[in-house]
Amino acid sequence: xxxxxxxxxxxxxxxxxxxxxxxxxxxxxxxxxxxxxxxxxxxxxxxxxxxxxxxxxxxxxxxxxxxxxxxxxxxxxxxxxxxxxxxxxxxxxxxxxxxxxxxxxxxxxxxxxxxxxxxxxxxxxxxxxxxxxxxxxxxxxxxxxxxxxxxxxxxxxxxxxxxxxxxxxxxxxxxxxxxxxxxxxxxxxxxxxxxxxxxxxxxxxxxxxx
Amino acid sequence: xxxxxxxxxxxxxxxxxxxxxxxxxxxxxxxxxxxxxxxxxxxxxxxxxxxxxxxxxxxxxxxxxxxxxxxxxxxxxxxxxxxxxxxxxxxxxxxxxxxxxxxxxxxxxxxxxxxxxxxxxxxxxxxxxxxxxxxxxxxxxxxxxxxxxxxxxxxxxxxxxxxxxxxxxxxxxxxxxxxxxxxxxxxxxxxxxxxxxxxxxxxxxxxxxx
DNA sequence: TTGTTATTTTGACACCGTCAAGATAGACAG
DNA sequence: CTGTCTATCTTGACGGTGTCAAAATAACAA
Numbered sequence: 001x002x003x004x005x006x007x008x009x010x011x012x013x014x015x016x017x018x019x020x021x022x023x024x025x026x027x028x029x030x031x032x033x034x035x036x037x038x039x040x041x042x043x044x045x046x047x048x049x050x051x052x053x054x055x056x057x058x059x060x061x062x063x064x065x066x067x068x069x070x071x072x073x074x075x076x077x078x079x080x081x082x083x084x085x086x087x088x089x090x091x092x093x094x095x096x097x098x099x100x101x102x103x104x105x106x107x108x109x110x111x112x113x114x115x116x117x118x119x120x121x122x123x124x125x126x127x128x129x130x131x132x133x134x135x136x137x138x139x140x141x142x143x144x145x146x147x148x149x150x151x152x153x154x155x156x157x158x159x160x161x162x163x164x165x166x167x168x169x170x171x172x173x174x175x176x177x178x179x180x181x182x183x184x185x186x187x188x189x190x191x192x193x194x195x196x197x198x199x200x201x202x203x204x205x206x207x208x209x210x
Numbered sequence: 211x212x213x214x215x216x217x218x219x220x221x222x223x224x225x226x227x228x229x230x231x232x233x234x235x236x237x238x239x240x241x242x243x244x245x246x247x248x249x250x251x252x253x254x255x256x257x258x259x260x261x262x263x264x265x266x267x268x269x270x271x272x273x274x275x276x277x278x279x280x281x282x283x284x285x286x287x288x289x290x291x292x293x294x295x296x297x298x299x300x301x302x303x304x305x306x307x308x309x310x311x312x313x314x315x316x317x318x319x320x321x322x323x324x325x326x327x328x329x330x331x332x333x334x335x336x337x338x339x340x341x342x343x344x345x346x347x348x349x350x351x352x353x354x355x356x357x358x359x360x361x362x363x364x365x366x367x368x369x370x371x372x373x374x375x376x377x378x379x380x381x382x383x384x385x386x387x388x389x390x391x392x393x394x395x396x397x398x399x400x401x402x403x404x405x406x407x408x409x410x411x412x413x414x415x416x417x418x419x420x
Numbered sequence: 421t422t423g424t425t426a427t428t429t430t431g432a433c434a435c436c437g438t439c440a441a442g443a444t445a446g447a448c449a450g
Numbered sequence: 451c452t453g454t455c456t457a458t459c460t461t462g463a464c465g466g467t468g469t470c471a472a473a474a475t476a477a478c479a480a
Contacts, residue, residue, distance in 0.1 A: 054429050123328050126394040177383025184336040264460045
């Protein structure tokens with residue numbers, strides 16, 4: 001006699017004992033909650049209920065709540081990395097447009113998902129030595145950003161006024177501050193963002209040709 | 211006849227029924243905990259115990275835990291405002307030095323108290339409409355920063371390339387990003403900070419004389 | 421079939437924010 | 451001084467949270 005011919009579940013509802021892809025489901029649901037209700041809105045118990053699983057099931061896929069949050073943050077950096085890669089690999093794109101697309105794409109991500117963005121740059125995950133995989137993912141993303149300035153240097157056939165690394169650090173700082181300005185509407189109205197971003201790009205380019 | 215010359219307590223131990231200055235004591239202790247153990251390290255119950263008071267006593271001075279956090283954040287902005295005021299009011303200081311002192315002072319605060327700084331700019335307090343007093347304090351601080359650029363314009367006797375407000379927005383963005391870079395050691399080593407800050411100042415000044 | 425292992429669950433614990441009701445003491449009017 | 455008022459503080463209680471330990475379950479390999 002074969003195994004039970006029923007599908008994976010023992011009960012009739014769509015709640016098989018083994019979820020099949022719990023880890024990914026938890027990640028997706030977490031990102032959803034964080035993006036819509038903020039970081040404080042995420043509790044493991046509510047998350048488990050949403051996914052349709054018991055409260056402690058997530059612990060077999062993430063050591064901690066912190067580990068889960070780190071995974072969500074890492075996914076964010078992965079998206080940014082993907083964005084930068086697309087810009088860099090578009091050979092036909094003039095340098096100015098590359099920079100503009102990178103900047104605007106970055107700002108769009110930050111303003112579309114402000115709470116996830118905050119998680120990505122929060123102290124919590126950066127101070128915690130256990131989240132080194134997350135930190136590696138983030139640093140990879142930044143290295144890609146540095147690459148843009150390196151390609152500028154190559155293209156110009158002469159060294160820039162500052163090293164590509166230093167340029168990347170200062171300009172990313174501006175970008176990061178802008179993102180916060182915009183997403184919280186702290187000091188600037190959201191409508192001004194495009195305008196301010198253009199000023200920032202001008203500023204970056206003035207650094208390049210200094 | 212003056213008020214009772216004895217100290218404030220009625221019982222022999224240092225646990226008078228009426229604390230006398232609970233609100234300030236709570237604020238100080240909160241800031242201490244936040245600065246040393248991070249935002250997550252602060253619980254109202256532990257805080258109450260530290261101050262030597264029952265768990266619900268704080269609720270007579272702060273509506274919420276959020277209200278307490280907002281007060282701590284506001285105190286941070288008050289410190290920044292004080293810093294900027296000192297720089298601005300020092301008439302003898304050349305403009306370049308004013309800018310440098312403001313920048314360095316800001317960065318010092320951010321790196322000395324990274325967790326409080328994060329609280330000050332976190333989504334939580336900015337999205338919450340109930341924290342309008344905190345938000346007002348913060349905006350006052352920024353207005354003072356704009357003033358520095360206005361005084362630049364006055365001093366130069368000619369309009370700057372961009373409006374003082376826009377300049378303040380972009381340069382503050384850079385500063386904010388730098389602060390994060392530095393305090394978390396996210397992408398830059400802490401030692402590089404002074405160097406990077408100098409680059410940023412150069413960049414700001416190039417914007418001024420553009 | 422049998423045993424091994426990866427998943428998931430139930431039960432339990434300590435901690436948390438916060439509300440309601442009562443206790444206390446300082447202020448103030450008579 | 452006496453009595454009342456009110457701000458301040460406490461105790462008790464409730465629901466929610468992260469997480470550990472132990473048991474249950476399912477997939478899989480021999």
